[in-house]
Amino acid sequence: MNIVLLTFLLIVAIAIIRTRDLFAVTMLLSIYGLLSASFFVTLDAVDVAFTEAAVGAGISGLLMLVAISITGRKEQSAKRKPFIALLVVSLTTLLLFYGISDMPYFGATDAPIHNHVAPRYIQDSMGEVGIPNIVTSVLATYRAFDTFGEVVVIFTAGIGVFALLSSSNAHSQAKNIIPDQNSMDKRHLVIRIVTKILFPFILLFALYVQFHGDFGPGGGFQAGVVFAAAVILYAMLFGMKEATKVFSQSLVQVVAAIGVLLYASVGVATLLLGGDFFDYNSLASDPIAGQHIGILVIELGVGCTVAAVMMIIFFSFNDLQEQPKADNNKEPEL
Amino acid sequence: MIMGHFNSWVVIILMMIGLYIVIAQGNLIKKLVGLTLFQTSVFIFYISMANVDGATAPILAQGITSYSNPLPHALILTAIVVGIATTAVGLALVVRIKAAYGSIEEDEIDAIDKQEG
Numbered sequence: 001m002n003i004v005l006l007t008f009l010l011i012v013a014i015a016i017i018r019t020r021d022l023f024a025v026t027m028l029l030s031i032y033g034l035l036s037a038s039f040f041v042t043l044d045a046v047d048v049a050f051t052e053a054a055v056g057a058g059i060s061g062l063l064m065l066v067a068i069s070i071t072g073r074k075e076q077s078a079k080r081k082p083f084i085a086l087l088v089v090s091l092t093t094l095l096l097f098y099g100i101s102d103m104p105y106f107g108a109t110d111a112p113i114h115n116h117v118a119p120r121y122i123q124d125s126m127g128e129v130g131i132p133n134i135v136t137s138v139l140a141t142y143r144a145f146d147t148f149g150e151v152v153v154i155f156t157a158g159i160g161v162f163a164l165l166s167s168s169n170a171h172s173q174a175k176n177i178i179p180d181q182n183s184m185d186k187r188h189l190v191i192r193i194v195t196k197i198l199f200p201f202i203l204l205f206a207l208y209v210q211f212h213g214d215f216g217p218g219g220g221f222q223a224g225v226v227f228a229a230a231v232i233l234y235a236m237l238f239g240m241k242e243a244t245k246v247f248s249q250s251l252v253q254v255v256a257a258i259g260v261l262l263y264a265s266v267g268v269a270t271l272l273l274g275g276d277f278f279d280y281n282s283l284a285s286d287p288i289a290g291q292h293i294g295i296l297v298i299e300l301g302v303g304c305t306v307a308a309v310m311m312i313i314f315f316s317f318n319d320l321q322e323q324p325k326a327d328n329n330k331e332p333e334l
Numbered sequence: 335m336i337m338g339h340f341n342s343w344v345v346i347i348l349m350m351i352g353l354y355i356v357i358a359q360g361n362l363i364k365k366l367v368g369l370t371l372f373q374t375s376v377f378i379f380y381i382s383m384a385n386v387d388g389a390t391a392p393i394l395a396q397g398i399t400s401y402s403n404p405l406p407h408a409l410i411l412t413a414i415v416v417g418i419a420t421t422a423v424g425l426a427l428v429v430r431i432k433a434a435y436g437s438i439e440e441d442e443i444d445a446i447d448k449q450e451g
Contacts, residue, residue, distance in 0.1 A: 085358035105338030107387035157419035
């Protein structure tokens, strides 16, 4: 099964090299994301598959499409000679093939990776953390500090995109951009109606994923991405004005910051209660109850930040795209 | 066990396809797509390492003794979301380059730089 999926992945990757139309490349990339998500399912990595399906097949395709609608979809035929690139690539390939010949075989039960740390997570996490999903235990408790770093990186990336795209300089330069006429407003009746029906269920599902992450696949990262995908879908079909009635830029920015602060405040609270940084045992008199509170709050922080940052990113791109359109519409009146 | 390294082979080829796109193709968005391929190949590599023969997903249940390694799963799960956030920063830079130069082809941007400098 996974050999078939890997072969498909190779075919899609080669198709991406050969395709010149960036719109088609984006579609291929989404297919690639979906295939790798299926591959992760066959390898028992359900949490990862969930994330990859939402990010690789969903959000990344949307962001690429928005970017392409600003920069144009045609790629020029490569005039440069690719021989040096081929030389570098084949040399690296040979070295890597030589390097992996010592690796343990796929699925080997005695591989070094399975002998250190992992047995402890599998055997003791139920007693120490008390939740069935080991991936959530590792993510939120054993490696809480690492996850905090990741959340800060995501937050910083959101600020970066916002700073790059919303400065007044960006908007004045944006007049060079002639956007493709591709607004979905007022067309595609079927998609609009289906979206309207599905929208509340997608949001509900995101909340379910958020709070059920302790027991099944899910958690803050997946929930945040699913939630943001629903809002972005709505914004694409019904226009930014409708979407920002509820999720205004300023609200989303505040939520992104609150998510990070919520996460950090759990760490500070554990310090004040006499434990180590992110030592949830000190949050309640019963260590397991403390772990549950800690995981709930930090997952909420992660979910808020991820969802808000994805929305900030999309809204920033969209603002830039709609700005020149508004200017172009004004010109005939002058 | 001749297929024991098949996953790693595919990972290497996917990674090199990504690297080739980054080096050889001039369109900046295409380069970002190449980086995404490269990144996904690393995810596949990690998840392949985590796999154990005859094991199941790392969610504790009664009557199951063998689970996949949960650590790579936790690492890659966060890496995927961080990856899309950083890709978005890259796309934002591309959009600004388009606004400043009117092109996202590497050759044309080089030519404009030479004219001005």
